[in-house]
Amino acid sequence: MNEDIFREALLTVQARRQQALVEYENRQNEVSMEIPQITEINSQLAQTASKLLALAQSGRSITEALETLQHENQEAQHLSANLLIRHGYPADYLDIHYHCPKCQDTGYTQDRYCTCLQDEVAAIGIREMNRQTHLTLCTFAQFSLEYYRNFTGPNGEDCYTVMQKILQRCRKYAEKFSTNSESLLLYGKTGVGKTHLSLAIANEVIQKGYNVIYDSVINLLGNIEQEHFGRANEHDDTLSLLLNCDLLILDDLGTEFDTTFNASCLYNIINTRLNKGLPTIISTNLDYIDIRAQYEERIVSRLFALYTSLQLVGTDVRLRKKMQNET
Ligand SMILES: Nc1ncnc2c1ncn2[C@@H]1O[C@H](COP(=O)(O)OP(=O)(O)O)[C@@H](O)[C@H]1O
Ligand SMILES: [Mg+2]
Ligand SMILES: [Zn+2]
Structure with a gap:
């Protein structure tokens, strides 16, 4: 898990606790002004x-006394709840x-992360991504197969059928995802839905x-390069995040500058994640021949032998949408 996100999530959860306690105290103050009797009951409960x-220390048999105490306690709670209700408050107001x-x-519950903390981690992750992308607009529900109807792909295949299978495949991938x-x-070509x-x-x-x-590959490599040659900041180490996150999505491979630094960085990312068995999704406008021409053998062989390739086909949906809007 990304440590910064984790820390932020934990702070959020703990801030809720502070808030709950403050609100609790405020309610106590409020009620003690209005129903002084309750304060008395509560201080009795607190005792x-x-x-x-004191009982335990006295050495007397506690079983009987314990029962009495318990009884008193329940009664006090009852009384308090009744008073609250009578004054127009909910019974659990205090x-x-x-x-x-x-x-x-x-x-935390026992020694595990609570689901609320996990939810918060996910929410922060989404928010971080939303900052740069139109994530909310890119869901499976918003992916329409209609754009592929009546189109034939480069190898004579029916685009609708191909994309239907790919959509299913991607849905299943997300559904069954694990590290x-x-x-x-x-x-596939520009606008067919790779990023979506x-x-x-x-x-x-x-x-x-x-x-x-x-x-995008450009942004990520750019960040890494800046950190590499500029002020190295341990807490802002993009490369180690990329090497270790549960799922890395590199968008638009092939648009980055063809430099030795970029090539070795890409190789490092692809190779390290394969070695760790961690999944990566790469999208690119390049086809097999372009990739062979543009990248060194050690990258090409890994992409084609160890990744599952899916060729998206169809028309430029961005263009189609634009044309629809104009007519
Ligand atoms: N099948 C689809 N249904 C609805 N919108 C789509 C579909 N495919 C692509 N789009 C939209 O068209 C635009 C271009 O798609 P995108 O995924 O960025 O293409 P690519 O990454 O293949 O170049 C985006 O706004 C995307 O949300
Ligand atoms: Mg794209
Ligand atoms: Zn919780």
Whole structure:
């Protein structure tokens, strides 16, 4: 899990706890002004613990006393709830209202991360990605197969049928995603839906609580280069995030500058993640021949032997949408 995101999520959850306690205190103050009797009952309740302690220390048999205490306690609680209701408050008005009762907003249950913390991690991940992309517009639900109807692909295939299969494949990929999932190479011409589908996968995988990084190859390599040659900042280490995140999506391979630095960086990312068994999704406008021409053998062989390639076919949907809007 990305540590910065994790830390931020934990802070959010713990801030909720603070908030719950502050609100609880405010309600207590409010009620004590209006129903002083309740304050008395509550202070009686609060003494239960010290009474118990005193009992234990006295050496007398506690079973019977314990029962009496318990009884008193229940009665006091009852009384308090009744008073509240009579004054127009809900019966649980003086309870602490945690956002997540399961972990009382600590983020942990026993020694595990609570689901509320996991949800927060996912939410922050999505927000980070949303900053740069139109993620919310790119879901499976928003992916229409109609754009591919009545088109024939470069090898005479029916685009609708091909894309229907690819859509199904991507849906299943997202649904069954784990850190052991295969790596995908989505290739095809501009505007056929490569970015859309990879973002749709990202969307779902993030919602499952996985740590996903999505960006264009240009941006990511640019960040790494800056960190490499500029002020090295340990806490902002893009490369190590890319090497370790649960799912990495590299968009638009082939648009980056053809430099030694970029080539060795790409190789490092592709190779390290394959060695770790971590999935990567790469999208590109390049076809097999272009990739062979543009990249060194050690990259080419890994992409074609170890990634599952899916060729997207059809027309430029961006263009089609634009034309539809204009007519
Ligand atoms: N099948 C589709 N249904 C709806 N919108 C689509 C579809 N395919 C692509 N788009 C939209 O068209 C635009 C271009 O698609 P995109 O995925 O960026 O293409 P690519 O990455 O293949 O160049 C985007 O706005 C995308 O949301
Ligand atoms: Mg794209
Ligand atoms: Zn929780």
